[in-house]
Amino acid sequence: xxxxxxxxxxxxxxxxxxxxxxxxxxxxxxxxxxxxxxxxxxxxxxxxxxxxxxxxxxxxxxxxxxxxxxxxxxxxxxxxxxxxxxxxxxxxxxxxxxxxxxxxxxxxxxxxxxxxxxxxxxxxxxxxxxxxxxxxxxxxxxxxxxxxxxxxxxxxxxxxxxxxxxxxxxxxxxxxxxxxxxxxxxxxxxxxxxxxxxxxxxxxxxxxxxxxxxxxxxxxxxxxxxxxxxxxxxxxxxxxxxxxxxxxxxxxxxxxxxxxxxxxxxxxxxxxxxxxxxxxxxxxxxxxxxxxxxxxxxxxxxxxxxxxxxxxxxxxxxxxxxxxxxxxxxxxxxxxxxxx
Numbered sequence: 202x203x204x205x206x207x208x209x210x211x212x213x214x215x216x217x218x219x220x221x222x223x224x225x226x227x228x229x230x231x232x233x234x235x236x237x238x239x240x241x242x243x244x245x246x247x248x249x250x251x252x253x254x255x256x257x258x259x260x261x262x263x264x265x266x267x268x269x270x271x272x273x274x275x276x277x278x279x280x281x282x283x284x285x286x287x288x289x290x291x292x293x294x295x296x297x298x299x300x301x302x303x304x305x306x307x308x309x310x311x312x313x314x315x316x317x318x319x320x321x322x323x324x325x326x327x328x329x330x331x332x333x334x335x336x337x338x339x340x341x342x343x344x345x346x347x348x349x350x351x352x353x354x355x356x357x358x359x360x361x362x363x364x365x366x367x368x369x370x371x372x373x374x375x376x377x378x379x380x381x382x383x384x385x386x387x388x389x390x391x392x393x394x395x396x397x398x399x400x401x402x403x404x405x406x407x408x409x410x411x412x413x414x415x416x417x418x419x420x421x422x423x424x425x426x427x428x429x430x431x432x433x434x435x436x437x438x439x440x441x442x443x444x445x446x447x448x449x450x451x452x453x454x455x456x457x458x459x460x461x462x463x464x465x466x467x468x469x470x471x472x473x474x475x476x477x478x479x480x481x482x483x484x485x486x487x488x489x490x491x492x493x494x495x496x497x498x499x500x501x502x503x504x505x506x507x508x509x510x511x512x513x514x515x516x517x518x519x520x521x522x523x524x525x526x527x528x529x530x531x532x533x534x535x536x537x538x539x540x541x
Contacts, residue, residue, distance in 0.1 A: 209525075228537070253396030260404050264364055271309040280298070283375060383537050400438050431460075458507075494539050505517070
């Protein structure tokens with residue numbers, strides 16, 4: 202299949218610039234695959250579509266304030282780093298702008314408490330760097346770093362927590378798992394009281410999720426690896442649900458990628474941690490995921506390809522056309538889809 206097969210037209214004014222308040226006040230397009238029906242709801246209506254015994258799998262990663270701005274010590278050139286992947290205690294893989302100003306041995310100063318030495322510069326602006334800092338790295342980052350909002354969001358984010366899910370726990374992401382942004386503590390409590398099981402997995406969102414597809418043929422696109430983990434306890438609950446014919450509902454494409462990466466056979470996952478570069482696109486036979494909650498994704502993106510594998514490319518493009526006609530809000534701070 203060609204990358205251009207996943208293009209659709211989106212008016213720029215439908216790209217959401219700010220999050221909805223309250224979080225669960227976002228709109229939700231509900232598509233039932235078996236019945237081939239579409240409904241237009243609000244995210245707070247989600248409990249109507251769930252039942253006791255359903256397993257809701259969510260990604261509990263927490264976004265780092267991963268965008269930092271500094272000055273190259275030798276020349277005074279302004280340099281931006283987007284922290285992408287932690288390699289060890291002090292070394293990171295980063296996306297550097299402009300990378301052409303850097304070479305091995307360059308020093309970039311970000312504040313009196315933080316500097317970095319460039320260990321190597323690679324293709325597509327990727328660099329390996331070693332940080333030096335005073336105190337705790339995460340605390341220094343919290344003081345000087347900015348939330349790594351996507352480039353299509355031009356409005357300043359007044360509250361950093363709005364780019365975190367309410368259940369975010371483990372720091373390490375360069376971007377939010379945005380489908381989870383719609384959940385509120387009240388909504389999660391309601392689902393829990395209904396008997397919906399909530400299971401946490403982890404995937405630190407990085408370049409693998411958001412890098413554009415530059416290859417003409419999607420099979421030639423290479424995903425960057427992203428760290429994930431799924432615990433024995435999570436696997437036990439998911440495997441039991443699958444064996445009993447209960448639904449496993451993934452919150453977001455990152456949860457899908459964890460579940461399908463951990464699948465060892467149809468309906469069974471095994472505990473694991475490490476990197477995944479799984480690339481899901483049509484045709485793909487899902488082994489674990491029965492339903493999917495997600496946002497509306499960019500044209501020609503790997504995320505749109507994943508959703509197309511779940512619902513069919515033609516149907517997804519048809520649903521996106523419907524969403525445009527109904528003035529849904531798109532992308533990270535936009536509205537939701539629930540594919541049953």
